[in-house]
Amino acid sequence: MHDHENFERPAIIIPPEQMHRLVDREIRKLVQRRMPFREHISYNENITPFLDALEALNREIPFNGLRWSLEHAETITPENIERVKKLGGGIALDHKMALHGDVFIKSRGLDQALRTTRLLQLVDSVIPLAMSTDAFRAATFNPWVGLSWMVTGRSVSGSEVLAPENRLTSDEALKLFTKGGAWFMNTESEMGLIAPGNLADFAILDRDDFSVPDDQIKSVSSVLTVMDGRVVFGAKD
Numbered sequence: 001m002h003d004h005e006n007f008e009r010p011a012i013i014i015p016p017e018q019m020h021r022l023v024d025r026e027i028r029k030l031v032q033r034r035m036p037f038r039e040h041i042s043y044n045e046n047i048t049p050f051l052d053a054l055e056a057l058n059r060e061i062p063f064n065g066l067r068w069s070l071e072h073a074e075t076i077t078p079e080n081i082e083r084v085k086k087l088g089g090g091i092a093l094d095h096k097m098a099l100h101g102d103v104f105i106k107s108r109g110l111d112q113a114l115r116t117t118r119l120l121q122l123v124d125s126v127i128p129l130a131m132s133t134d135a136f137r138a139a140t141f142n143p144w145v146g147l148s149w150m151v152t153g154r155s156v157s158g159s160e161v162l163a164p165e166n167r168l169t170s171d172e173a174l175k176l177f178t179k180g181g182a183w184f185m186n187t188e189s190e191m192g193l194i195a196p197g198n199l200a201d202f203a204i205l206d207r208d209d210f211s212v213p214d215d216q217i218k219s220v221s222s223v224l225t226v227m228d229g230r231v232v233f234g235a236k237d
């Protein structure tokens, strides 16, 4: 089930009964078998019934640390962030507002855009958090476009689409693309950090993203990328 966000159109609202059925019939089987699950929901209107149903299931079969997550969760409210935290869940965000923020302003207004997504509140909640692309369906594969949006609050067109109190530091933003994602794959001991014992996956960048002027963050690129110990990209190849 997916509420397929298209910010040019009204939100898709899934009937709460359908959401309860999904949890009762399908997610119940995963919880019984201790299998991690990820549910793609963009709109808070759909997150609420999903969490209602999950809380009921958790009362019946305690999750006890089972990893699960919401994907996207763009318009999640502070109340629902707390509920996800209590159930031990994580949130894999995406950075499509960097591309679609201007359309979002037209369809839903600037005020709501500036609060979408509540990045700082999510980081401060210390729930497992990552920035992702939804296999490039929701956002570009280029992380620097997303980092630029998170740090400067501006979309690719240069419009302000994120309020100053929702923005992150470069360090916080980078963690969402690296260390943050490892939790969702259950690979914290080997991915997400350059450290002894971790896989040798890394990139050497053409400039220091921590010190470049804000308007240059989106054009940072790799000069050498190594994955699994193999060079997979070289700028001069």
Ligand SMILES: [Zn+2]
Pocket (backbone or CB within 6 Å): 002, 040, 071, 072, 134, 138
């Ligand atoms: Zn999705």
